[in-house]
Amino acid sequence: MKTELLGKSKEELKAYFAELGEPGYRSGQIYHALYRERNLEFAGMSNLPAELRARLEEEAAITLPEVTRRYESKDGSVRYLLKLAAEGQRPASVEAVYMPSEGRQTICISTQAGCAVDCKFCLTAQLGLVRNLTAGEILAQVLLPLAEHREKLAPQTNIVLMGQGEPLLNYEPVMAAVRIMLDQKGVGISPRHVSLSTSGIVPGIERLGQEKVRPRLAISLNASNDEQRNALMPINRKYPLAMLIEACEKYPLRRWEHLMFEYVLLGGVNDAPEDARRVVRLLAKVKAKVNLIPWNPGQLPFREPEPERVQEFHRILLAKGIPVFVRTSRGRDVMAACGQLALVEVKGS
Ligand code: SF4
DSSP: OEETTTTTOOHHHHHHHHHHHTTTTTHHHHIIIIIIIOSGGGGGGGTTTTHHHHHHHHHHEEOOOOEEEEEEOOTOOEEEEEEEETTTTTOOHHHHHHHTTEEEEEEOOOOOOOSSSSOTTGGGGGGOOEOOOOOOHHHHHHHHOOOOOOGGGEEEEEEEEEESGGGGGGGHHHHHHHHHHHHTTTOOOOGGEEOOOOOOOOOHHHHHHHHOOOOOOEEOOOOOOOOHHHOTTTHHHHHHHHHHHHHHHOOOOOOOOOOEOOOOOOOTTTTOOOOHHHHHHHHHOOOEEEEEEEEOOOOOOOOOOOOOHHHHHHHHHHHTTTOOOOOOOOSSGTTTTTTTTTTTHHHHO
């Protein structure tokens, strides 16, 4: 069986090359070629001697997911449907989305195939959990679009762990992938530009706060009281708002950092001025920023909020000094906006 190299840390590569009887510095060379240069084939790694490349072809692998569909949006976004088949893992499909914009590109990646959390506004939830992704499968979703768009990359890359899955329920592989993304000798993305979004897994939030190297944290809030949140996000029964907000208040933010709260505005459900006022009270002791995401009409039984409601919600938060943004959906025409990943293909297959 070939040894999978994608997803291995510097130390793991070092141990592997020691086993091969190769000098230690070879691990640094392949780490650089793979993650920094995004050279995804041994043949192209010109910093390695030909003999070693031939040996790696025989004994090791860089397994990339198969792109089974590629949808291009008019706004330049690309949605990738990926078939994962790492050695020893159950086959599964996930999605990643590449979104170029002025001065940067944002890549939204998945951390699990399907998801067990069961948020009622999310299509992925309907799949249930298929399986956790490996660190290599998570990283591949970053490396593939970056390699594909190599010629026209903007200076800044943002990564959002906001696709399929709850990242904090696949903690180790997610963090192994994030460490390589954030390593300046690895993929080299700034910690300010990698965001992990959670439905509110309190023990995971506490654990993340203890990490030396970590992404920014975003909380998918979506409700202003427990009753509403229990109905929309059943995970709230396990980690109710008081517990979640307390974990947020205690979260050790870096000087430059805010906690980002995502709030999907569902017409007539959680978009009333009273909801906005309750959100203000909830976040009173948190250094927070809020992203309002007006619901995208789709296959689920929710409706878009009235534009006046969105404006009023925005106004109430802003008036209380909370930085608040309304997020416009990118790639809407290819179903690549938040909460829209996944189901179309799976249902059709
Ligand atoms: S919103 Fe996120 S956590 Fe909730 S079901 Fe969907 S993928 Fe899972």
